[in-house]
Amino acid sequence: MDKIGIGLLGYGTVGSGVGKLLKKNAEDIRLATGRRVELRRVLELPGFSSPELDPALVTHDVEDVFGDPDIQVVIELIGGTGAARDFQLRALRAGKHVVTANKQLLGQHGAELLETAEQNGVHLRFEASAVGAVPIIKVLRESLVAAEVSTIFGIVNGTTNYMLSAMSQTGAEYADVLADAQRLGYAEADPTDDVTGKDAAAKMAIMSSIAFHSRVTLGGVAHEGIERITAVDIAHGRRLGLVCKLLGVARLIDGAMNVRVYPAFLPAAHPLAGVSGAYNAVFLESEAFDKIMLYGPGAGSVPTASAVIGDVISVVNTAAGSFTKNCLCYKDLPFFPSADVVSRFYLRLHVVDRPGVLARVAAVFGEQDVSIRSMVQEGGGDAAELVFLLHPAREARFFAALERLSGLDEVQGEPSVVRVEE
Ligand SMILES: NC(=O)c1ccc[n+]([C@@H]2O[C@H](COP(=O)([O-])OP(=O)(O)OC[C@H]3O[C@@H](n4cnc5c(N)ncnc54)[C@H](OP(=O)(O)O)[C@@H]3O)[C@@H](O)[C@H]2O)c1
Incomplete structure:
Protein backbone atom coordinates (compact mmCIF):
# COMPACT_ATOMS: atom_id res chain seq x y z
CA MET A 1 0.00 0.00 0.00
CA ASP A 2 2.08 2.96 -1.18
CA LYS A 3 -0.87 5.36 -1.33
CA ILE A 4 -3.07 6.40 1.59
CA GLY A 5 -6.40 7.95 0.61
CA ILE A 6 -7.95 10.57 2.90
CA GLY A 7 -11.64 11.39 3.19
CA LEU A 8 -12.12 14.77 4.88
CA LEU A 9 -15.45 15.56 6.55
CA GLY A 10 -15.80 19.34 6.98
CA TYR A 11 -13.75 22.04 5.26
CA GLY A 12 -14.06 24.88 7.77
CA THR A 13 -11.32 26.47 9.90
CA VAL A 14 -9.37 23.28 10.70
CA GLY A 15 -10.47 21.26 7.63
CA SER A 16 -9.14 23.90 5.23
CA GLY A 17 -5.87 23.98 7.24
CA VAL A 18 -5.59 20.20 6.75
CA GLY A 19 -6.26 20.60 3.01
CA LYS A 20 -3.51 23.22 2.75
CA LEU A 21 -0.93 21.28 4.77
CA LEU A 22 -1.56 18.01 2.91
CA LYS A 23 -0.90 19.81 -0.37
CA LYS A 24 2.05 21.90 0.80
CA ASN A 25 3.86 19.10 2.64
CA ALA A 26 2.99 16.18 0.35
CA GLU A 27 6.61 15.44 -0.51
CA ASP A 28 7.80 15.66 3.13
CA ILE A 29 5.04 13.28 4.18
CA ARG A 30 6.01 10.84 1.40
CA LEU A 31 9.65 10.95 2.48
CA ALA A 32 8.74 10.51 6.16
CA THR A 33 6.30 7.63 5.70
CA GLY A 34 7.29 6.06 2.39
CA ARG A 35 3.68 6.58 1.25
CA ARG A 36 1.76 9.17 -0.69
CA VAL A 37 -1.00 10.62 1.47
CA GLU A 38 -3.66 11.92 -0.88
CA LEU A 39 -6.88 13.86 -0.30
CA ARG A 40 -9.52 11.93 -2.27
CA ARG A 41 -12.86 13.32 -1.06
CA VAL A 42 -14.16 16.29 0.93
CA LEU A 43 -17.65 16.15 2.42
CA GLU A 44 -19.32 19.55 2.75
CA LEU A 45 -22.82 20.93 2.97
CA PRO A 46 -24.62 22.02 -0.23
CA GLY A 47 -23.83 25.64 -1.10
CA PHE A 48 -20.19 25.25 -0.02
CA SER A 49 -17.46 26.75 -2.18
CA SER A 50 -13.75 27.27 -1.70
CA PRO A 51 -11.44 28.78 -4.32
CA GLU A 52 -8.48 26.67 -3.19
CA LEU A 53 -10.21 23.29 -3.32
CA ASP A 54 -10.62 21.23 -6.53
CA PRO A 55 -14.45 21.05 -6.96
CA ALA A 56 -14.08 17.46 -8.22
CA LEU A 57 -13.09 16.39 -4.69
CA VAL A 58 -16.21 17.84 -3.06
CA THR A 59 -19.23 15.67 -2.32
CA HIS A 60 -22.41 16.17 -0.33
CA ASP A 61 -22.97 12.43 0.11
CA VAL A 62 -20.98 10.79 2.90
CA GLU A 63 -21.37 7.38 1.20
CA ASP A 64 -18.90 8.62 -1.45
CA VAL A 65 -16.34 8.63 1.36
CA PHE A 66 -17.29 5.39 3.14
CA GLY A 67 -17.80 3.49 -0.12
CA ASP A 68 -14.41 4.44 -1.61
CA PRO A 69 -12.07 1.47 -1.05
CA ASP A 70 -9.06 3.73 -1.65
CA ILE A 71 -9.90 5.88 1.36
CA GLN A 72 -8.21 4.36 4.41
CA VAL A 73 -8.37 7.35 6.77
CA VAL A 74 -11.42 9.53 7.49
CA ILE A 75 -10.73 12.91 9.14
CA GLU A 76 -13.81 14.29 10.92
CA LEU A 77 -13.68 18.09 11.32
CA ILE A 78 -17.37 18.95 11.33
CA GLY A 79 -17.57 19.32 15.09
CA GLY A 80 -20.50 18.76 17.47
CA THR A 81 -22.05 15.53 18.66
CA GLY A 82 -24.76 14.97 16.02
CA ALA A 83 -23.71 14.16 12.44
CA ALA A 84 -20.08 13.92 13.54
CA ARG A 85 -20.85 11.01 15.91
CA ASP A 86 -22.88 9.17 13.30
CA PHE A 87 -20.17 9.68 10.66
CA GLN A 88 -17.34 8.57 12.94
CA LEU A 89 -19.20 5.40 13.96
CA ARG A 90 -20.04 4.58 10.34
CA ALA A 91 -16.46 5.23 9.20
CA LEU A 92 -15.06 2.95 11.93
CA ARG A 93 -17.59 0.21 11.09
CA ALA A 94 -16.62 0.55 7.43
CA GLY A 95 -13.04 -0.33 8.48
CA LYS A 96 -11.63 3.20 8.07
CA HIS A 97 -9.20 4.72 10.56
CA VAL A 98 -10.59 7.95 12.02
CA VAL A 99 -8.72 11.11 13.00
CA THR A 100 -10.58 13.98 14.67
CA ALA A 101 -10.23 17.23 16.63
CA ASN A 102 -13.71 16.91 18.12
CA LYS A 103 -13.30 17.39 21.90
CA GLN A 104 -17.01 17.54 22.75
CA LEU A 105 -17.67 14.25 20.94
CA LEU A 106 -14.69 12.50 22.52
CA GLY A 107 -15.48 13.99 25.93
CA GLN A 108 -19.07 12.70 25.81
CA HIS A 109 -18.96 9.55 23.66
CA GLY A 110 -15.29 8.54 23.80
CA ALA A 111 -15.96 5.07 25.24
CA GLU A 112 -18.45 4.14 22.50
CA LEU A 113 -16.17 5.39 19.71
CA LEU A 114 -13.02 3.76 21.08
CA GLU A 115 -14.84 0.46 21.56
CA THR A 116 -16.14 0.60 17.98
CA ALA A 117 -12.61 1.30 16.73
CA GLU A 118 -11.30 -1.65 18.74
CA GLN A 119 -14.03 -4.00 17.48
CA ASN A 120 -13.22 -3.08 13.89
CA GLY A 121 -9.43 -3.26 14.27
CA VAL A 122 -8.87 0.36 13.24
CA HIS A 123 -7.36 3.46 14.84
CA LEU A 124 -9.22 6.39 16.38
CA ARG A 125 -6.82 9.29 16.95
CA PHE A 126 -7.66 12.68 18.47
CA GLU A 127 -4.48 14.62 19.28
CA ALA A 128 -5.97 17.95 18.13
CA SER A 129 -8.97 17.56 20.46
CA ALA A 130 -6.93 18.64 23.49
CA VAL A 131 -4.65 21.68 23.47
CA GLY A 132 -4.58 22.06 19.65
CA ALA A 133 -1.07 21.95 18.26
CA VAL A 134 0.56 20.84 21.53
CA PRO A 135 1.27 17.09 21.32
CA ILE A 136 -0.07 16.17 24.74
CA ILE A 137 -2.14 13.08 23.90
CA LYS A 138 0.80 11.37 22.24
CA VAL A 139 3.03 12.28 25.18
CA LEU A 140 0.52 10.81 27.66
CA ARG A 141 -0.29 7.71 25.55
CA GLU A 142 3.21 6.82 24.53
CA SER A 143 6.10 8.71 26.10
CA LEU A 144 4.66 8.70 29.65
CA VAL A 145 2.57 5.52 29.53
CA ALA A 146 4.56 3.95 32.38
CA ALA A 147 5.17 7.13 34.39
CA GLU A 148 1.94 7.15 36.47
CA VAL A 149 0.98 10.75 35.86
CA SER A 150 -0.81 11.99 39.00
CA THR A 151 -1.67 15.59 38.07
CA ILE A 152 -2.62 17.54 34.97
CA PHE A 153 -2.71 21.25 35.73
CA GLY A 154 -2.92 23.97 33.16
CA ILE A 155 -4.49 26.55 30.92
CA VAL A 156 -6.37 24.65 28.24
CA ASN A 157 -8.65 27.30 26.73
CA GLY A 158 -7.18 30.12 24.66
CA THR A 159 -10.31 32.29 24.47
CA THR A 160 -10.68 32.69 28.23
CA ASN A 161 -6.92 33.09 28.66
CA TYR A 162 -6.98 35.89 26.11
CA MET A 163 -9.92 37.50 27.93
CA LEU A 164 -8.39 37.26 31.42
CA SER A 165 -5.07 38.62 30.08
CA ALA A 166 -6.92 41.54 28.48
CA MET A 167 -8.90 42.24 31.68
CA SER A 168 -5.65 42.26 33.64
CA GLN A 169 -3.81 44.53 31.17
CA THR A 170 -6.59 47.05 30.56
CA GLY A 171 -8.71 46.93 33.72
CA ALA A 172 -11.76 46.40 31.48
CA GLU A 173 -14.83 44.45 32.58
CA TYR A 174 -15.70 40.93 31.38
CA ALA A 175 -18.49 42.02 28.98
CA ASP A 176 -16.31 44.62 27.20
CA VAL A 177 -13.41 42.21 26.82
CA LEU A 178 -15.75 39.52 25.48
CA ALA A 179 -17.11 41.94 22.85
CA ASP A 180 -13.53 42.83 21.79
CA ALA A 181 -12.51 39.15 21.67
CA GLN A 182 -15.48 38.41 19.40
CA ARG A 183 -14.62 41.35 17.12
CA LEU A 184 -10.98 40.19 16.86
CA GLY A 185 -11.91 36.54 16.23
CA TYR A 186 -10.56 35.21 19.56
CA ALA A 187 -14.07 34.30 20.73
CA GLU A 188 -16.87 32.74 18.71
CA ALA A 189 -20.25 34.41 18.10
CA ASP A 190 -21.63 31.96 20.67
CA PRO A 191 -18.87 31.87 23.30
CA THR A 192 -20.81 29.71 25.80
CA ASP A 193 -18.60 26.60 25.65
CA ASP A 194 -15.47 28.68 26.21
CA VAL A 195 -16.59 31.11 28.93
CA THR A 196 -18.49 28.52 30.99
CA GLY A 197 -15.48 26.19 31.06
CA LYS A 198 -17.26 23.44 29.06
CA ASP A 199 -14.62 23.43 26.31
CA ALA A 200 -11.84 23.13 28.89
CA ALA A 201 -13.82 20.43 30.74
CA ALA A 202 -14.08 18.27 27.60
CA LYS A 203 -10.32 18.55 27.10
CA MET A 204 -9.69 17.64 30.76
CA ALA A 205 -11.99 14.59 30.40
CA ILE A 206 -9.99 13.39 27.39
CA MET A 207 -6.56 14.01 28.94
CA SER A 208 -7.37 12.57 32.36
CA SER A 209 -8.89 9.39 30.86
CA ILE A 210 -5.57 8.75 29.17
CA ALA A 211 -3.34 9.86 32.04
CA PHE A 212 -5.22 7.88 34.72
CA HIS A 213 -6.26 4.92 32.50
CA SER A 214 -9.81 5.30 33.79
CA ARG A 215 -12.81 6.76 31.94
CA VAL A 216 -13.71 10.39 32.66
CA THR A 217 -16.57 11.90 30.67
CA LEU A 218 -17.61 15.53 30.41
CA GLY A 219 -20.31 14.87 33.05
CA GLY A 220 -17.58 13.87 35.53
CA VAL A 221 -15.80 17.22 35.25
CA ALA A 222 -17.27 19.98 37.43
CA HIS A 223 -16.66 23.24 35.60
CA GLU A 224 -16.91 26.88 36.58
CA GLY A 225 -16.33 29.60 34.00
CA ILE A 226 -15.03 33.15 34.08
CA GLU A 227 -18.36 35.01 33.74
CA ARG A 228 -18.31 36.13 37.38
CA ILE A 229 -14.73 37.38 37.44
CA THR A 230 -14.75 41.15 37.75
CA ALA A 231 -12.18 43.86 37.03
CA VAL A 232 -12.24 44.68 40.78
CA ASP A 233 -11.17 41.13 41.73
CA ILE A 234 -8.41 41.13 39.15
CA ALA A 235 -7.14 44.47 40.50
CA HIS A 236 -7.25 43.18 44.12
CA GLY A 237 -5.40 40.07 42.98
CA ARG A 238 -2.70 42.15 41.34
CA ARG A 239 -2.17 44.10 44.58
CA LEU A 240 -1.76 40.76 46.38
CA GLY A 241 0.77 39.55 43.78
CA LEU A 242 -1.74 37.17 42.13
CA VAL A 243 -2.82 36.60 38.51
CA CYS A 244 -6.20 35.12 37.56
CA LYS A 245 -6.31 32.13 35.14
CA LEU A 246 -8.95 29.59 34.12
CA LEU A 247 -7.37 26.28 35.13
CA GLY A 248 -8.05 22.69 34.22
CA VAL A 249 -6.98 20.54 37.19
CA ALA A 250 -7.01 16.73 37.28
CA ARG A 251 -5.58 15.01 40.32
CA LEU A 252 -5.30 11.51 41.66
CA ILE A 253 -6.00 11.80 45.40
CA ASP A 254 -5.74 8.60 47.46
CA GLY A 255 -6.34 6.53 44.32
CA ALA A 256 -9.46 8.51 43.30
CA MET A 257 -9.84 11.05 40.52
CA ASN A 258 -10.83 14.69 40.93
CA VAL A 259 -11.14 16.54 37.61
CA ARG A 260 -12.31 20.15 37.51
CA VAL A 261 -12.16 23.48 35.70
CA TYR A 262 -12.26 26.72 37.67
CA PRO A 263 -10.83 30.24 37.67
CA ALA A 264 -8.01 30.60 40.18
CA PHE A 265 -5.40 33.07 41.32
CA LEU A 266 -1.76 32.08 40.84
CA PRO A 267 1.30 33.80 42.29
CA ALA A 268 2.68 36.21 39.65
CA ALA A 269 5.94 34.21 39.62
CA HIS A 270 4.18 30.93 38.72
CA PRO A 271 5.14 29.77 35.17
CA LEU A 272 1.44 29.60 34.17
CA ALA A 273 0.92 33.22 35.26
CA GLY A 274 3.17 34.30 32.38
CA VAL A 275 1.15 32.40 29.77
CA SER A 276 -0.89 35.15 28.18
CA GLY A 277 -3.14 35.75 25.21
CA ALA A 278 -4.48 32.77 23.28
CA TYR A 279 -1.67 30.42 24.34
CA ASN A 280 -2.16 27.23 26.36
CA ALA A 281 0.22 25.50 28.79
CA VAL A 282 -0.10 22.30 30.77
CA PHE A 283 1.94 20.83 33.62
CA LEU A 284 2.08 17.07 33.99
CA GLU A 285 3.26 15.75 37.35
CA SER A 286 4.46 12.33 38.39
CA GLU A 287 6.76 10.85 41.01
CA ALA A 288 8.76 9.45 38.10
CA PHE A 289 9.70 12.78 36.54
CA ASP A 290 8.42 15.52 38.93
CA LYS A 291 7.07 18.07 36.41
CA ILE A 292 6.88 18.50 32.63
CA MET A 293 5.40 21.63 31.10
CA LEU A 294 3.97 21.69 27.56
CA TYR A 295 3.26 25.06 25.98
CA GLY A 296 1.92 26.25 22.64
CA PRO A 297 -1.05 27.39 20.56
CA GLY A 298 -4.24 25.63 21.60
CA ALA A 299 -6.22 26.51 18.48
CA GLY A 300 -6.09 28.05 15.02
CA SER A 301 -6.48 26.66 11.54
CA VAL A 302 -2.94 25.58 10.66
CA PRO A 303 -1.66 24.81 14.22
CA THR A 304 -4.61 22.49 14.84
CA ALA A 305 -4.31 21.01 11.35
CA SER A 306 -0.65 20.15 12.02
CA ALA A 307 -1.76 17.98 14.99
CA VAL A 308 -4.39 16.32 12.77
CA ILE A 309 -1.76 15.50 10.14
CA GLY A 310 0.52 14.16 12.89
CA ASP A 311 -2.23 11.69 13.79
CA VAL A 312 -2.61 10.67 10.14
CA ILE A 313 1.13 9.95 10.04
CA SER A 314 0.88 7.90 13.27
CA VAL A 315 -1.96 5.88 11.77
CA VAL A 316 -0.09 5.33 8.52
CA ASN A 317 3.06 4.27 10.35
CA THR A 318 1.37 1.85 12.74
CA ALA A 319 -1.65 0.62 10.78
CA ALA A 320 0.00 -2.73 10.16
CA GLY A 321 0.09 -3.58 13.87
CA SER A 322 2.24 -2.55 16.83
CA PHE A 323 0.67 0.19 18.97
CA THR A 324 -2.97 -0.25 17.96
CA LYS A 325 -4.74 -0.06 21.34
CA ASN A 326 -7.24 2.75 21.07
CA CYS A 327 -8.63 2.83 24.58
CA LEU A 328 -6.21 2.78 27.50
CA CYS A 329 -8.90 3.03 30.20
CA TYR A 330 -8.25 -0.39 31.70
CA LYS A 331 -8.88 0.78 35.30
CA ASP A 332 -12.13 1.84 36.92
CA LEU A 333 -11.07 4.39 39.54
CA PRO A 334 -13.55 6.13 41.86
CA PHE A 335 -13.99 9.92 41.83
CA PHE A 336 -12.66 11.96 44.75
CA PRO A 337 -15.40 14.36 46.00
CA SER A 338 -14.61 18.03 45.43
N1 LIG B 1 -10.96 26.06 15.25
C1 LIG B 1 -10.00 25.66 16.06
O1 LIG B 1 -9.01 26.35 16.29
C2 LIG B 1 -10.08 24.28 16.69
C3 LIG B 1 -9.08 23.88 17.60
C4 LIG B 1 -9.12 22.60 18.16
C5 LIG B 1 -10.17 21.76 17.83
N2 LIG B 1 -11.16 22.20 16.98
C6 LIG B 1 -12.24 21.26 16.67
O2 LIG B 1 -12.20 20.97 15.27
C7 LIG B 1 -13.51 20.70 14.80
C8 LIG B 1 -13.79 21.62 13.60
O3 LIG B 1 -13.74 22.97 14.07
P1 LIG B 1 -13.69 24.19 13.04
O4 LIG B 1 -13.30 25.37 13.87
O5 LIG B 1 -12.90 23.84 11.85
O6 LIG B 1 -15.26 24.30 12.68
P2 LIG B 1 -15.91 25.07 11.44
O7 LIG B 1 -15.00 26.15 10.97
O8 LIG B 1 -17.30 25.40 11.82
O9 LIG B 1 -15.93 23.95 10.29
C9 LIG B 1 -16.87 22.90 10.24
C10 LIG B 1 -17.19 22.65 8.77
O10 LIG B 1 -18.03 21.50 8.66
C11 LIG B 1 -19.14 21.82 7.84
N3 LIG B 1 -20.28 20.99 8.22
C12 LIG B 1 -21.12 21.17 9.25
N4 LIG B 1 -22.02 20.16 9.31
C13 LIG B 1 -21.75 19.35 8.27
C14 LIG B 1 -22.32 18.14 7.78
N5 LIG B 1 -23.36 17.56 8.39
N6 LIG B 1 -21.80 17.58 6.67
C15 LIG B 1 -20.73 18.15 6.07
N7 LIG B 1 -20.14 19.29 6.48
C16 LIG B 1 -20.64 19.87 7.58
C17 LIG B 1 -19.38 23.29 8.09
O11 LIG B 1 -20.12 23.86 7.03
P3 LIG B 1 -20.88 25.27 7.29
O12 LIG B 1 -19.82 26.27 7.56
O13 LIG B 1 -21.62 25.47 6.00
O14 LIG B 1 -21.78 25.04 8.47
C18 LIG B 1 -17.94 23.83 8.14
O15 LIG B 1 -17.40 24.07 6.86
C19 LIG B 1 -14.44 20.91 15.99
O16 LIG B 1 -14.71 19.66 16.59
C20 LIG B 1 -13.63 21.80 16.93
O17 LIG B 1 -13.99 21.63 18.28
C21 LIG B 1 -11.13 23.42 16.41
Missing part, protein backbone atom coordinates in the same frame (compact mmCIF):
# COMPACT_ATOMS: atom_id res chain seq x y z
CA ALA A 339 -16.07 18.85 48.86
CA ASP A 340 -13.13 16.99 50.46
CA VAL A 341 -10.43 18.64 48.35
CA VAL A 342 -8.29 21.02 50.40
CA SER A 343 -8.04 24.42 48.67
CA ARG A 344 -7.01 27.98 49.34
CA PHE A 345 -9.48 30.77 48.62
CA TYR A 346 -9.61 34.49 47.91
CA LEU A 347 -12.86 36.04 49.16
CA ARG A 348 -14.15 39.58 48.69
CA LEU A 349 -17.13 40.65 50.78
CA HIS A 350 -19.09 43.84 50.42
CA VAL A 351 -20.07 44.82 53.99
CA VAL A 352 -21.77 47.58 55.89
CA ASP A 353 -19.01 49.36 57.81
CA ARG A 354 -20.20 49.16 61.40
CA PRO A 355 -18.47 48.13 64.66
CA GLY A 356 -18.13 44.38 65.18
CA VAL A 357 -18.49 43.33 61.52
CA LEU A 358 -14.99 41.97 61.29
CA ALA A 359 -15.39 40.00 64.52
CA ARG A 360 -18.63 38.41 63.23
CA VAL A 361 -17.03 37.45 59.94
CA ALA A 362 -13.98 36.05 61.73
CA ALA A 363 -16.25 34.07 64.08
CA VAL A 364 -17.96 32.39 61.11
CA PHE A 365 -14.59 31.36 59.70
CA GLY A 366 -13.60 30.11 63.16
CA GLU A 367 -16.74 27.95 63.48
CA GLN A 368 -15.78 26.17 60.25
CA ASP A 369 -12.06 25.88 61.08
CA VAL A 370 -11.12 28.12 58.17
CA SER A 371 -8.20 30.34 59.10
CA ILE A 372 -7.38 33.72 57.64
CA ARG A 373 -3.99 34.31 56.08
CA SER A 374 -4.44 38.00 55.33
CA MET A 375 -7.22 40.58 55.27
CA VAL A 376 -7.45 44.02 53.72
CA GLN A 377 -10.28 46.48 54.28
CA GLU A 378 -11.01 48.91 51.46
CA GLY A 379 -13.36 51.89 51.55
CA GLY A 380 -15.88 52.68 54.26
CA GLY A 381 -19.58 53.33 54.88
CA ASP A 382 -21.82 51.44 52.46
CA ALA A 383 -18.93 50.76 50.10
CA ALA A 384 -16.65 48.91 52.53
CA GLU A 385 -15.02 45.77 51.22
CA LEU A 386 -13.16 43.03 53.05
CA VAL A 387 -10.68 41.08 50.93
CA PHE A 388 -9.46 37.84 52.50
CA LEU A 389 -6.78 35.36 51.55
CA LEU A 390 -7.50 32.14 53.46
CA HIS A 391 -5.31 29.26 54.54
CA PRO A 392 -5.99 25.83 52.97
CA ALA A 393 -9.28 24.31 54.11
CA ARG A 394 -11.63 21.51 53.03
CA GLU A 395 -13.89 23.00 50.37
CA ALA A 396 -17.00 21.80 52.22
CA ARG A 397 -15.93 23.86 55.25
CA PHE A 398 -15.17 26.96 53.20
CA PHE A 399 -18.51 26.80 51.37
CA ALA A 400 -20.38 26.25 54.64
CA ALA A 401 -18.71 29.41 56.01
CA LEU A 402 -19.57 31.26 52.79
CA GLU A 403 -23.23 30.31 53.11
CA ARG A 404 -23.31 31.60 56.70
CA LEU A 405 -21.50 34.81 55.72
CA SER A 406 -23.95 35.46 52.87
CA GLY A 407 -26.76 35.29 55.45
CA LEU A 408 -25.25 37.96 57.79
CA ASP A 409 -27.12 41.29 57.84
CA GLU A 410 -23.86 43.18 57.37
CA VAL A 411 -22.87 41.32 54.19
CA GLN A 412 -24.34 42.78 51.02
CA GLY A 413 -24.48 41.59 47.43
CA GLU A 414 -22.78 38.54 45.98
CA PRO A 415 -19.39 37.58 47.52
CA SER A 416 -16.51 37.09 45.06
CA VAL A 417 -14.75 33.76 45.43
CA VAL A 418 -11.66 32.61 43.54
CA ARG A 419 -9.44 29.63 44.38
CA VAL A 420 -5.75 30.34 44.90
CA GLU A 421 -3.18 27.83 43.63
CA GLU A 422 0.45 27.96 44.67
